[in-house]
Amino acid sequence: MEYLLKTSAITIIFYIIYKLFLQRETFFKTNRWFLISGCVTAFLIPLIIIPVYIEYTPVVLPNVSYNNPLINEVQETPFNILDYLPYVYFTGLILFSTRFLLQLFSLKSVIIKDKSKKEESYKLIETTQDTQPFSFFNWIVYNPNHFTEKELEHVLKHEKAHVSQGHSIDILVTQIASIILWFNPFIWLYNKAIKQNLEYLADQTVIEQTSNKKEYQYTLLKTKLHSHQMALSNTFYNSLIKKRIVMLHKSKSKQSHLIKYALVIPALAFFLMSFNTQEVYVNTQDKERISTKDTSILFTKDLTDQQLEDIKVNLKNNQNIDFTFSNLIRNNNDEIISLKAHFNNERGSTTWNAPNNNTPIGPFLFYKAKDVIGAKPVDSSETELFAVRDTTADPKPNQWKTEFIINKPFDSVPPPLYYLDGKEISSENKKEISPESIERVNVLKGKAAIEKYGEKGKNGVIEITSKKKTSPWKITTGVNKNVIAATKDTIYIYEIPNVLKDLNHSFKNEPIYILDGKIIDAKQAQSLNTFDIESVSVTKQGENLVEKYGDKAKNGVVTIKSKSINSKQPYVKVVGPLQDSIKTHQIEFKGGDPIFILDGKEISEEELKKIKPEFIESLNVLKEKAAIEKYGAKGKNGVIIITTKK
Known part of the structure; x- marks a missing residue:
């Protein structure tokens, strides 16, 4: 019942504004759309709920025990007339619905009783019944014996105006609204106002097509003698004939009066804020827990508009981060070539601006670690798959988790299959894979994935091949070890x-x-x-x-x-091969610089820097006596023997 009361209130708002400010204006077409949109809006606005967020902190109450026994007393329910209102409403709904169906049946019987002749898109039906001329959709019913030839011409022009402008739809919509809101007296006044405005609109159309206003007015007066009218139709005559004639002589309204239609906006806004709000209580403790969770999101040239909107919603709901984007431009391949992304929360903000250079934007990563947010570029030519390092809630050196992202940043998207060295792994297990242990990654999509893996590959397949286990450069655990x-x-x-x-x-x-x-x-x-x-x-x-x-x-x-405090024995310090080349500061010896042997040939320190770690098969370190025995005095500071892959 609350919904029906709100709907009734909105129809009253539209009716009062029309009656006080718009009824006397000659904007008949605009009035038509104002009234019909008000009728439809009345049923939609109550469905809009505006949430009002209220933060609260839960209070733990102490347990209190009562020794007094509880006595359940049976109480009689007092009579309440409100309990019977639904029965009254549905009774009225059934009665008015029955009345509506009977009117439709009566209208149909008149239309099918006499033969019709087609004239353009109109179906003209001449009847001998004592009824007023009327139209219903493209049917026009009239008794030619009631009018002279000139009068009949005016009558048909009037009814054709109703048909061509689709006024029967307005009548049916308001009639259905009147049935649903039958208990609201204003809905019947609203119904009458719509019919009256439709007559004004049809009269205006006829006057624009005829040169003699007086003849048309005489025709209106003559129809007053025949009072029988059909329900649910647009009749040539109605009891407000005097007002129709007055409107024919009224001067055209000024365009500045159109501002009156805007009066409904503050009225509806006031209604929404007064009756369509809902208090939503937010646990501040839960909010804090959500905001401390870390995240990272990869932005690429292939993100769709819908995915950008999904990112906005997820960041707001899960991280309390406001994400906005502008300057979004795409090329003919639907790739992003310009984007300005702004991220903001209560602790700060960051902006990533990729200006339009007529080339697809490079991938960049938005990240949040603890309370810090930022954005940084991703140096990779592969935008199909990225291994992204994301810090944990309590970041420590050399402790990372690995996350794979395929241009779809949230778990709401169906996840792909993951295969490691030919064996299927779960999305949780793939997080344990260190990026340094990956030899290559192959991404299968669409038809190629389904052909190889069947129906389960419909969301895509990521094939991961790890480096050979015999490689001395393999990272053996989740922590970077040398x-x-x-x-x-x-x-x-x-x-x-x-x-x-x-x-x-x-x-x-x-x-x-x-x-x-x-x-x-x-x-x-x-x-x-x-x-x-x-x-x-x-x-x-x-x-x-x-x-x-x-x-x-x-x-x-x-x-x-x-180590021995006085020992001069050289030692080796190797930091994992995570760079593109071996750097001299990664290999240190006590007592002086060692010599470097590459595939049996001595090389310089500069040549050492040019070696790619992935080409190394093995690395052997000789110290003191072993180094001198094999390489003589020049090996006294140690020897590093490097064997490359063949």
């Missing part, structure tokens, strides 16, 4: 911060730790300062482990060699 040598059972690592804390991930069970030949427990090993460690040897299996160290060694042995 692996410079590897065999089947042993991995050698030098100068790695926090490496001991991460070694446990390589063992199913706890290994034993050997420090300079002495067994120590795991807690002591993890408390060691890694800068005091010369080397770490991790042995997972081997027949002689138990024989040498006892049953405790069956789960593996971590052998740690500490």
Whole structure:
């Protein structure tokens, strides 16, 4: 019932504005659309709800127990007339609907009773019944015996104006609205106002086509003698004949009076803010939890307008970040060639401007880490797939998670299939893949994906091929480690911060730790300062482990060699090959610079920089005696032997 009351209120607003300000104007066409749009708007505006957000903080109440027993008393429900209103309404709805159907049936019987003749798009029906001329859609019914030839000409022009302008639609719409809102007296006045304005409009059309106004006015007066009218039709005569004649003599309204139609806007706005609001309570604690979640979004030249709108909604709802974009220009391939993106939250703002250079924009990444937001370019020629590093909620050095984005930034889009080295993995498992361990990525879409993987590939397939496991440059865990040598059972690592804390991930069970030949427990090993460690040897299996160290060694042995304070023994520090070339500051020796041997040939430090890490098969380090024995005195500071892939 609330909906019906709101609908009735809006019809009253439109009717009062029309009656007070617009009825006397000669803008008959504009009045027609004002009234019919008011009738339709009345049923739509109550469906619009304006949310009013109210923040609150939950209060935890203490538990209170009552010793007094609760007594349930049965109370009689008092009589309330409001409980019977729905029955009254539906009774009236049925009665007026029945009346409407009977009127339609009566109208149909008049139309089909006599033969019609077609004239252009009109169907003219001559009848002998004592009824007023009327039109219904493209049918025009009239009794030619009531009029002279000249009068009949005016009558037909009037009815043809009703037909050509589709006035029957207005009549039906208002009639249906009157049935639904039958209890509202203003809807019947509204119905009458629409019919009256349609007569003004038809009269105006006839006057524009005839040179003698008086003859047309006499015809109007003559029709007053015949009072029988058909419901649901546009009749030539109605009881407001005097007003119709007055409007024929009224001067044309000034164009400045059109401003009166705008009076309905503040009235509707006031109604919306007064009756169509809904309080939405927002938990401030939940809001804080949402805003602290980190995110990153990749923007590429292929983003559609709908995806940009999705990004805007998701950032607002999930991160409380306002995202706006402007200067959006696309080329003939529907690629973005210009875009200005602005991001703003309560802590700050950032803007990324890609001006129009008549070329597709380069990919850029919007990111939020803790309370910091920013945007940065993505250096890659592949826009189909990017491996994006995104910091965790509590970022620490060398700790990253990997996220794959294929031009679709949110999980609301059906995810593709992921295959790693020929085996299907979940979208969660792919986050554990380090970008440095990827050899290549192949993206299949549409028909190609379905042909290879069947129906499950309809959302696309991402094939990931990892680097060979024998590569000494492979990153073995989720943390960047500096692996410079590897065999089947042993991995050698030098100068790695926090490496001991991460070694446990390589063992199913706890290994034993050997420090300079002495067994120590795991807690002591993890408390060691890694800068005091010369080397770490991790042995997972081997027949002689138990024989040498006892049953405790069956789960593996971590052998740690500490540095000697006075030792001049050179050591190697290798930071993972994440750059495009080996840089000299990544390889350091105590006691002087080493020599470099590439495939058996000595090279200079400058030549070393030109070597691409992905071309390296193995790297071997010789120290002190071993280096001097093989390369003589020039190897006293150490030798690094590099073998490239063939």
